Amino acid sequence: MREDHAVTDEDTPAAGSRAARARAVLGDAARRARELDRSEGLRAAVQRVRRALPGDAHFGDPLSLGGAKHAEFVGRAVVDLTGDRPGVTREVSLGGLQLWQAVLERFGGGAGEREVALVFTDLVEFSRWALQAGDDEVQRVLREVSEAWEKPVTDRAGTVVKRLGDGMMAAFADPVEALEAVFAARTRLADVHADGWTPRMRAGLHLGRPRRVGGDYLGVAVNTAARLGDRAGPGEILVSGELLARLDEASLRVRRKRWHTRLKGTPEDLQIFSVDRPS
Template sequence: MDPDDGDAAPDGRMARLRAQTVRAGTRARELDRSPGLQRAVKRLRDALPGDSHFGDPLSLGGARHTEAAGRAIVGLTGDRPGVTRELGLGGVQLWQSVLERFGRGGGEHELVLVFTDLVEFSRWALEAGDDAVLRVLREVGDAWEPPMTQRAGTVVKRLGDGLMVAFADPAAALAGVVEARRRLGELHVDGWTPRMRAGLHSGHPRRVGGDYLGVAVNTAARLGDAGKADEILVSGDLLRRLDATTVTARRKRRVRLKGVSDDLEVYAVEPV
């Protein structure tokens, strides 16, 4: 009997096991990338309660927005489309919707959430080049952050050409946005004048680390994304917390925001 025969069988079993593992991994990747399965999962997400767009740059705050879990899922899947990614995000979408429905998704304190961004920035940046883009972003940061922080606003995160800020006082939040808009109007960088839009909403977001999550955050972000150049959009909830003698408000009836309540009232406001 060959003394090496005893080792040959275990080695053969290990080789077969490795081959089976490789085949299983390949099959799993094929299923994960299946267009048909991805479409089926997308239809499922559309039918589930909550924001079916959860996981896009806006709902994650430009790589982060409402959910630590959502950020982890996007990170683990390499930010690529796939069945696993969509199922994971769908689960978080449903979980968040259930928490909000039963009143367990909110934080203890009411906050005003502000989202701002630059209008037509991406289009301008394509032609301007990286050096000009960096100059603009530095000057924009110097222009619009101090009006927020000087009024007790907390910068939650910087979103490239945008900003998320949390305030305790609605009047201070609106004043900060108006001053930031004025200061941006004075900038002229490489022949371009940055123009901003903003969305404000009040609610009880849940704090996770240094970030916030919840329906209130999503609503404020969608408001910020829906405005025109120099426009400040607020929810009806926030408007009712402002002194009516200090602002003029115009109802925006044709605004449709994805992932928020259909009965949300949207107003464009200006200081008196």
């Protein structure tokens, strides 16, 4: 028995040819888009623009994405989608979020209500030593370091916000107590011993109004304290001018620090000082 089939446009050779051409055009467009996204020259140009924009040009690194909402939440989504494939799309997206975060901070949407003394500490050259020390020794040292650092924080009404591998972020209501805790932590660290390496601490302190999100703090104030900690030398404690203004300078040895370039992601007028106990 014969069955008749209706002939549609899609069944004709001409329609098949048009579909094939459309697929080819779309495939070529996708290929060109991927090539554009991978362009090192274009990505470098976008990065230069990001450095000129307000806000933290490092937005997108783990430090800047620790929050639970707003720009940090979307930023984590961008990083997750792009994975470890840096490209133009990723840089443009993070640049937009960087600008968004800066606007929030500028107009108060990103600032908290209370002043907080923020502290970042870490161990100098820990990663290099850890590569040779082995997991058991590394874990033992980190436990002892944690005990050495965290007790002075809690003893002075501070809060350990989070542990950062070989470092720590803490928050205090009182800047004086924050600095005293750092001095005590550095002293206690001298009792921690490791084979083939001498644990040394560096620290950065800043006073600001970060946003409180859950148990974490976010914003320019956090970035500033963290960058100060990154720039400090072995055994050195760097503080911002805002925090130093709340301390008794007569009881400290204070030295102004000047660099040709300012720290990324920090206020343009940031003043930095190295502080220590008198000799």
